[in-house]
Amino acid sequence: MSTHDSSSADDGGLVQLLLPDGERIADAGYDKWVADVDDDQLKSLYEDMVVVRRIDTEATALQRQGELGLWPPLIGQEAAQIGSGRTLRQDDFVFASYRENGVAYCRGVEYTDLLRVWRGHTHSGWNPYDINMAPSQVIIGSQTLHATGYALGCQQDGVDTVAISYFGDGATSQGDPNEAMVFAASFQAPVIFFCQNNQWAISEPVGLQARAPIASRAPGFGIPSMRVDGNDVLAVMAATRIALDRARSGNGPTYIEAVTYRMGPHTTSDDPSRYVDVLEREGWQAKDPISRLEAYLQSRGLLTDEFTGRVNATADDVAAKVREGCLGLEPPEPLSVFDHVYSEPTSWLERQKDEYVQYLQTFEGGQ
């Protein structure tokens, strides 16, 4: 939706339904898209956000303990991921980057499947067709092309399934998302470009690569866009539903820029204290997606001790399962690396495999 009631925005067209202090503000254009969100749904959104943050801290700890090679934390982006992930239909298909563990959670991923890639055991943690979510894409931005292609397929099949692609602000400087937008607009593909602008492309601040709001680029491709407060779970839900509705009804792609903040490092190998201004981070801390929803629940009398206790217990339970599952993962056999390169063996690959077998035999206890 390229136009909306600007009175609801404090930042030149930023859609907001929930202010950082938890105040719910009315918005004529967006309210109706979250009118069905009742107390129970609010509480369950809160629970999901708390749980994915807990998964994140546990996975980070596992990396620090040598159990994972790497982990890309999502802390600060829970509302953007849960708010959008929860609106998707089961047959919709997600093409995400490596940071969308919250979206994967919404898709019902097994915890161990979330981790095995980062333990170096496999190239893909899950069967994409089990949860309708492609393997995490580490190549920056290329999943936008995959999503657009999948959406074109849905269009050809005559189904109202939607493809959604998640990427970051850094990816918008890559060619792939721009090419994907050209094709998506040309064919009016049922695809959503969901950009989580977390302000940092590793150590490069977004302002260096985007002189104007990222959302303002899409109309140039002929794609309507929305710029929403990515730490406002209700605004994210509303925007995603608008985009889903447009795609399902045959009106083509939508671009959503969810303005959020990466509170942690780019990955566990990164040290943001070298480039992030402490004051900037504190400013975003005050806009935290979970504490904002917490304040809203409090104002509605929903934040009882019984409720928060139950949520925290659930989060701890999930964290324990994450740890247990991680420690229980069996490393793959070395030769299995050759198994899924091609659907059928090639002489070239067979030769490599033979050579690797011989190489392993040069070690004591080799195979």
Add this chain to the structure above:
Amino acid sequence: MIKDFKLPDLGEGLTESEIVKWQIAVGDTVELNQVIAEVETAKAVVDLPSPFAGKVTALHEAAGATVQVGAPIVSFDVPAEAGADDSGDGTAAGSGADSEGGTPEAKPERQSVLVGYGPAAESDGRPKRRRRSGNGGGAGSAGVAPQATAEPTPESATKPTPESAPEDPAEATPAAASPAQAAPAAASSNSAASKPAERPRSTPPVRKMAKDLGVDLTRVTGTGRDRLITRADVQAFADTAAAPETPGAQAPRSGTAEREVRIPIKGVRKHTAAAMVRSAFTAPHVSEFLTVDVTPTMELLAKLKDSSAFAGYRLTPLTIVSKALMVALARNPSLNSRWDEENGEIVQMNYVNLGIAAATPRGLVVPNIKDAEQLSLTGLSTALTDLTETARAGKTSPENLSGGTISITNIGVFGIDAGTPILNPGEAAILAMGAVRKQPWEYQGEIALRQMMTLSLSFDHRLVDGEQGSKFLADVGAILAEPGMVLTMV
């Protein structure tokens, strides 16, 4: 049940990390994921969460130690039921050969080799190979044998036994402690033989040409950009080789010595680099030079050395320069101040902690003499002698390495005249003393051979303007040119 926490690879392919700070002590009871240490890798400073809940029974490394990935750093006493998986202890991570020694079937309790724990790094930073079953074992064990006796180093030589210094495991780890730590000693003894030379730089067509001509590219010196070996180089080499060999011309090319050596950035080198970068890019440096006829100072030194009052004291130009600096500082106090960014204040010190740059076997350190302005000439002499001897022995205490207010660097001992020294971080000025040389100079209206020294002063322009810096330098110079001038200054 005792479980060891081995240092993981915290950042995709790192081989070591430095323990910055322990947040636990032996005897503490810790919870799962409780932060136990702050660790600095080449990439980041990170908190280390405990992988176990239990009681700390040992810390294997001291804060400040650089630890190889895979080396045990903490031992925990973990309640038995919590540790059903026996993977944490037992076989040392570094000795892959041992843990894989039997047949796979013979080890049903498979070791869950944690990420980053498999390859313990050798001194060259590469993962350690498992020992080959064939002919490789002999060479490997031969290389390991000599390490049982600790390689003599300046540090260990000054101590009666390695075990006598348990308070600093980073410096004098008993060599037999673990294979992972002992490896460097063995590797360094035969590093030239075991380390492959850098691959010659060339392009594929040139490599083909060399192959066709039977030229070994490792013997060819490249003349192209970045020592790239060109077609002409290969042709020239082939031509020379075809001609009768002239041993003299050939010798320099034939060596298989490494063209580059990679040295890990750590310890004093690392701290020096950080301090210099911080200083150079924080304090706007100004440097000034003054060449002084120090003949009167040298004459004074000669007199003092002969006098009974100074017998037994080591008096050098540095002693006089230090004293002159105290006098000049009292007249130009802004040179002895500090920029306090946090509080928006300039702190002017009414004491002088005189830093002296000392080149030691471990690298550059700048220990300082506390309250140096209160010392007499003999007091300064004693303090300077103590300071340099302590520094060279590597025993300077941390408090003497911090809190300096101004520094002197004696580049003259290297035969150098002048330079633009970089400020010791937090200090307003640093004075470099050049070498004392006999040079023709104007003296009483004639040209005479005089003993000359150039003083180089760098100061922080945030704190000191050209006027104060110049006056200070002129004062020091005036004293060295005529020590009696002190009478007009105090």
